[in-house]
Amino acid sequence: MRVATNVTQNLQLDPQGRLRHFLSIEGLPQALLTEILDNAERFVGVGDRAVKKVPLLRGKTVINLFFEPSTRTRTTFELAAKRLSADVMNMNIEMSSARKGESLRDTLRNLEAMHTDMFVVRHQDSGASFFIARQVAPEVSVINGGDGRHAHPTQAMLDAFTIRRVKGGFEDLTVAIVGDVAHSRVARSEIHALKTLGVRELRVVGPATLLPAAIESLGVSVHHVLEDGISGCDVIIMLRLQQERMESALLPSAHEYFRIYGVTEKRLRAAKRDAIVMHPGPINRGVEIDSAVADGPRSVILQQVSYGIAVRMAVMAMIMGRQPE
């Protein structure tokens, strides 16, 4: 599917510029991203309360529409929706490749007719969430829970939230994204988010086979040597190396990858002393990251998970026109 970027902004925002769908960071103004972060700040406390629940989405129907299985991601959205008091239903849909578009359209129309308020969509095809957002009725919203290699905007926003919480802002930061940028929807969304939010310098680091061509056009610098790439960095964002990449011709082996790009305590000396290490999970210990780093004092990987619920609650509430207390 082709994603028409110029349509992106209009599709995600209503005429008043408020969030209507959340499909991609690309095209969203800085003020809106900041508003998401500010709202998420107010939801962080909900997770610490005795009663971890607010009634903002009571009587709303949220459907997790998963065309690609992902227990982990489904759980975060299900939990966020339940803590907002929504009624949540999980649907795992396997579509035959033939007639796919047609059946999907009918499935959506059916679920809409049941007065669904929001779809969280996970799909193996890039652009699927845009396709779905274009199909749905005006009163229905779509959140992209990851589509192909295209985008994973809630992951990018929880990363941004974690960075802002720990570092206090974006303007003075040098950030490196390390790993398989070419195949990563997470990296793509992170680049758009961090550029929009104004980090001083953004770098991508990895072997040439795992970096997309012409990535510099997005305003990032390219590094092939890990120590160079993270040199002087405030934030190092690791990407997960997918199993299929390890088995492909793009890489010699997982062991070899770790030898060259695996982040270890020793290598981290090239970064700033107070640099933090992030990872969208699940981590491959001993492949892209050493256990000592993953479990060490620089790691904010579990904070990312915690903040992920707050960020998803914020996005869901904003889309439904609700403000946290």
Added chain:
Amino acid sequence: MRVATNVTQNLQLDPQGRLRHFLSIEGLPQALLTEILDNAERFVGVGDRAVKKVPLLRGKTVINLFFEPSTRTRTTFELAAKRLSADVMNMNIEMSSARKGESLRDTLRNLEAMHTDMFVVRHQDSGASFFIARQVAPEVSVINGGDGRHAHPTQAMLDAFTIRRVKGGFEDLTVAIVGDVAHSRVARSEIHALKTLGVRELRVVGPATLLPAAIESLGVSVHHVLEDGISGCDVIIMLRLQQERMESALLPSAHEYFRIYGVTEKRLRAAKRDAIVMHPGPINRGVEIDSAVADGPRSVILQQVSYGIAVRMAVMAMIMGRQPE
């Protein structure tokens, strides 16, 4: 399983004539069907509210007991139960064909012992919901969510509800049911519902191989030519052509079926100018129905889906002795 029709009425109704189970339209009096439609009318508005939820079944336990997988049907009942504030649990049960009855009885007794209030049963065997309703304890109710070729009473009632909403009543209507009547639990339930509700003329239309023998005994007329069958009709109810039928000797091919029985705009000229087209879904575009018809102004297919939630809420509430506001 043999379904004893004369037992039907007693089993579904309590001594005061109130709905206790909802298994089959057959044997239910017109007044009760009308009461379901009237109650559903009050639930239609719930889907349009900001808070799509009423507390009528709060603290009640509803178990979706699905012996045959059907995400679509399960979703409609789950949603209806959640909007009534019930606690809902989904159980997909695959039973070995041997010892089936025995295990099923024990499974039911176990779930009853947990103080389940209602089972929604979907089963591949005709009569399964009656079998289960006969097994359950006096305080437990059963709703038939489709059993074999036998019955699908909530589908029939949502069809009747849609017809009454759009056409204002039943007495003056000519209705045609088109397609694979012989293998359809939907058709069987629709015939009973529409005859009981008093449509003026009810027809079945299809090739002889897909119409049951002696169907006229139910008070319907039989047509083998589509244009004849829908001539002068107010309502045309399409049935879904099952994949296995297309592959069997009963039909030459899907393409051939469409050529002879597929409903197109052109063919619809035989019906009344304000005729509506219905379909229980999911539709086979280009097999039993042309896309132009399915998406056209005569189609009320999506209204059927919407009203389906309201009708299921009404049936669930009536069974639990609760009235909508």
Added chain:
Amino acid sequence: MRVATNVTQNLQLDPQGRLRHFLSIEGLPQALLTEILDNAERFVGVGDRAVKKVPLLRGKTVINLFFEPSTRTRTTFELAAKRLSADVMNMNIEMSSARKGESLRDTLRNLEAMHTDMFVVRHQDSGASFFIARQVAPEVSVINGGDGRHAHPTQAMLDAFTIRRVKGGFEDLTVAIVGDVAHSRVARSEIHALKTLGVRELRVVGPATLLPAAIESLGVSVHHVLEDGISGCDVIIMLRLQQERMESALLPSAHEYFRIYGVTEKRLRAAKRDAIVMHPGPINRGVEIDSAVADGPRSVILQQVSYGIAVRMAVMAMIMGRQPE
């Protein structure tokens, strides 16, 4: 995994001796078991109310973490949690045998980071729930929903609850556990519970191949002839004969097992006249138990299921520091 018994007590109890996890009966004091039974007594009534729901765990997050599929057990915990008004999520996790420990630890940390309050764990490996309880953060609790051959403590407590309800106490009772004790987590937990609660005499009955070596050290007597074992008993607890045992060399055949160890009305004459028969379910009719017994007046099998919800509610509420009304 090795289960260090001496650690058990500390791990399950907080410094004030209150229940923090519920992993095994072993090592728990009699007063605590009695407290569970007393609390369960107050929850029994909830199942009979019009609104079967109390708000004790509102806003708490319970995750059913099932590494071994068990619809039946999952349902009982899901229902108990929902009747306590918790938010419940079901996760079925299949782990590759390699790297299992590592991934599991990361999975747990992730779910904890989402502010999960309680895990109900079902696992095929003995000791898995202890392993998990040792990993989790201080504010997170674990309930063992059955791990390998090790323990199934909620089953043991619901058995004890049923016995106390029907027999009024434990001190004067002779209890026989009949069947495959060697492979049964249920039997192991029952032995610990009933010894702690002070039954006068506890016996295990079965063929030598299905009784563990040195079982006498737990304070039970061993019987190989059914009539001897149940002679003069007040309570007979049957165990389920697993399919794989019937197919193994440990037993000649299911039919042969029934001939020697199957509990029939005739054989029950050896027990006291008011003896009760229990079974954790699902029962194998005609293998370990005759249908006439299972459905007869001595059977309290369905009461066990009912009380199981109340007992699980009591354990969950106690762990979360909540008292029933």
